[in-house]
Amino acid sequence: AGIGSNVLSDRGRSVGLKAYDECIHRYVLKGLLTWTILVTSDEENGFMNTALQHEFATDNMTKSSATQHNFPTSSSVSWPSFPWDPVESSLNEWDYQRRILLEEFPIGNPSQIVSWLKQLLNKYVALENDFASRVAKCKQRDDIRGASTIASYAESHVAAETDPVVIEVQQQAKKTEAVVENLLSKMRD
Numbered sequence: 001a002g003i004g005s006n007v008l009s010d011r012g013r014s015v016g017l018k019a020y021d022e023c024i025h026r027y028v029l030k031g032l033l034t035w036t037i038l039v040t041s042d043e044e045n046g047f048m049n050t051a052l053q054h055e056f057a058t059d060n061m062t063k064s065s066a067t068q069h070n071f072p073t074s075s076s077v078s079w080p081s082f083p084w085d086p087v088e089s090s091l092n093e094w095d096y097q098r099r100i101l102l103e104e105f106p107i108g109n110p111s112q113i114v115s116w117l118k119q120l121l122n123k124y125v126a127l128e129n130d131f132a133s134r135v136a137k138c139k140q141r142d143d144i145r146g147a148s149t150i151a152s153y154a155e156s157h158v159a160a161e162t163d164p165v166v167i168e169v170q171q172q173a174k175k176t177e178a179v180v181e182n183l184l185s186k187m188r189d
Contacts, residue, residue, distance in 0.1 A: 022127055025104060029124035031097030033176070036117065036183060052113045056102070114187055121180045125173075132173035136166050 039051045107116050139160035146153035160166050 026127050028097045028101040029120055031094055032101055032120055033124055035094055052117060056107055056113060118184060118187060125177045125180050128173040128176045132170045135169045136160055139163050139166050
């Protein structure tokens with residue numbers, strides 16, 4: 001039952017959980033892509049398996065990236081950075097993203113770590129493309145509803161096809177896809 005019509009249906013709960021999961025996945029996979037770009041930028045022959053092993057090996061997971069890379073650490077305990085916090089350190093953010101990444105997408109077999117990375121980068125591309133599609137669909141739906149409710153809606157609102165937010169999200173998805181394709185072409189299992 002519930003109070004009045006304020007009832008959470010199983011379908012509504014499932015949709016909400018899926019949206020939340022996808023938001024978290026996009027966040028951590030964007031961090032993975034950024035880390036991968038940084039690691040591979042200095043290499044002549046593409047991606048090195050040792051960098052993956054070092055960053056994601058199970059026995060290293062008890063140490064933070066700051067400790068692994070001999071960066072200075074604070075003696076006080078502090079919370080990890082969050083996306084909405086002022087940017088303190090990309091290293092702290094990556095530590096946070098990496099922990100969530102490994103909770104959400106555990107590495108099954110360490111010898112398959114490059115394959116794991118490829119699957120996650122492809123998943124990120126799919127999530128970005130899906131997000132861009134949903135943003136465009138939402139704006140198109142708003143345009144239809146607005147025009148059916150307000151006669152002059154089209155005269156005072158930007159159409160989905162020319163909306164700068166929709167265009168930017170679509171361009172970002174295409175850029176992400178191109179970057180990932182370039183990285184994948186350099187990787188060997």
